Amino acid sequence: MAAQRSRRKRPSMNDVARLAGVSQTTVSFVVNNVESANIPPETRKRVWKAIEQLGYRPNAMARSLRSSRTHTLGFISDEVATTPYAGQMIQGAQDAAWEQDNLLLLVNTGADARLEEAAIETLLERQVEGIIYAAMYHRSVSPPSIIHEVPTVLLDCFIPDRSLPSVTPDEVQGGYTATETLIKAGHRRIAFINNKDDIPATRGRLAGYKKALADYHIPFDETLVQIAGAGPSGFNSYEATYQLMHLANPPTAIFCFNDRMAMDTYQALHRLGLSIPDDVAVIGFDNQEIIADILRPGLTTVALPHYQMGWWAAQHLLQLIENIDAPAPSSPVQHTIACPLVLRHSV
Amino acid sequence: MAAQRSRRKRPSMNDVARLAGVSQTTVSFVVNNVESANIPPETRKRVWKAIEQLGYRPNAMARSLRSSRTHTLGFISDEVATTPYAGQMIQGAQDAAWEQDNLLLLVNTGADARLEEAAIETLLERQVEGIIYAAMYHRSVSPPSIIHEVPTVLLDCFIPDRSLPSVTPDEVQGGYTATETLIKAGHRRIAFINNKDDIPATRGRLAGYKKALADYHIPFDETLVQIAGAGPSGFNSYEATYQLMHLANPPTAIFCFNDRMAMDTYQALHRLGLSIPDDVAVIGFDNQEIIADILRPGLTTVALPHYQMGWWAAQHLLQLIENIDAPAPSSPVQHTIACPLVLRHSV
DNA sequence: ATGAAAGCGCTAACAC
């Protein structure tokens, strides 16, 4: 079968009507299954037969123009490419949208604010019914104000004045879960190697760590908290682990800000001749499959709920769209999604 | 600024025309910068002012309905989420599309063929001008035949009868480059730890390996080719490396099917007390950033051109669309993109 | 230099 050459005119409802010997209206009723029209089975059959014969397919553009519903959501993000998680957020959003017969119109803009505004403008021209504005890691954003023209949900990000609904990972609970897991395994000297950047994850996970300690009546010891960078250069998790293990009273468990850092910790522990989890337990964050897959023993970690966040964003957006005529909620919901524990063998 | 409540009617060209005291036609001419209309600057100014005042924005749906051009490409893929590369292909495609004022309408379907057909059907209803059908790793696919109704480009996959244009990585050249890199570094005993699955990458890289050997007059020695699985279970690269190094005449360099396997090889070499690259050189494939970033010394590897493939797919598709009325080409182009060498320190 | 009018493919109120 050859690809169709030329922009041949596709059959319209009119063509179907003519062939079936009915009016175009009747075809519309049949196609859309309009109950109140009471089209008898016979007529229906005739119409469907004509439809099949012609290979008729409804034209969503025309439908949208008429009904002013496009069933399309805009998905805009800063940098789809640069993170392995991007796909999961998109997939979550797409799945939720698809469930309700909506599709995603995708745009990405670098960090360029001008481009961002142009992108939103384009989405609006295309009559998207709402916009999902996504960041590739949990952070504060400032989208162009034009975005307020249409229902919007922030995905993996938030706006300081909270004027837009958002969905983000529950960093505090994540940090709490990691720490509690260690506590429940019997540890009391628990170190936390935190990230050095001032981002929600850094603050949140630390808060969760402290809260868990407090809940279990373990005094907070600040010598057990290290601040490290990721990657080989600078003070990293490898060195932080060394320092920690040379404390007079070293930890028996280490909670690492992320899996990448946990790798370095593994290496340091290995070099020190310490075994995981017997001598020291380790827990990470992010559930980066490849790392967890590589490390021996498998790294127990806390996962970022990317798929679920994407799903929630689309789902909530669709809800906002449906209720667009309802009174505005007192304040846009700032939804948080739990970061689940992923058990492997390092605790 | 509050999000817009209610589906308030947006201003149309008619509203602008009324406010500017001109006909709707004139507004259209102004908005679209129609030269032949010769609208004097004064009128233009009046119209633009009205546009601004009303916050008018053209309705792409109406425009599309009228012109039967939607400037929209469908992007359909099996499993966006499951690979860290997905984002790069999407971004490449999106960038190329955006450059020509097109947008991507995204759908993903699991492996489910029924869903796949429904997805394409939906895209066609929405009048996409072409479809990019993507796979998440280089392989043979069999899209539903309905896809032939519209110009289509296969991305990172191909169809056995070659009836659709495709873009895939040049596995042979990649294997050749990897091997040649090793040869040029002075090696003559070069092992290849290949993958066990029967996929294009497996065959192609092996072919490239053999070709490079031949070009440099190095006899092919099949004891130097191992077949391994990835991951911890089964015969893997770790064990393959052990076997290789215990040969009577062991290799001085190892080309691993992918970076994941190279990791295991590193580990085996390390265990054997062999240093990289002094005792044994290692080269990988895929350029999986996280692995390359982790390994010491940094892993020299060959990259899969995901972004470029995505870009080419959209670009070529747009070209097909533009030339849709031209005579069909004798056969759809099967484009191949080079896999570039990424130099680090393992060779 | 500008406008009137037709029509893209569809939905839906209303008529018969």
Added chain:
DNA sequence: GTGTTAGCGCTTTCAT
């Protein structure tokens, strides 16, 4: 039960 009709917002031809 089915058809007539009036647009949705736009492009474009043809008149003036």
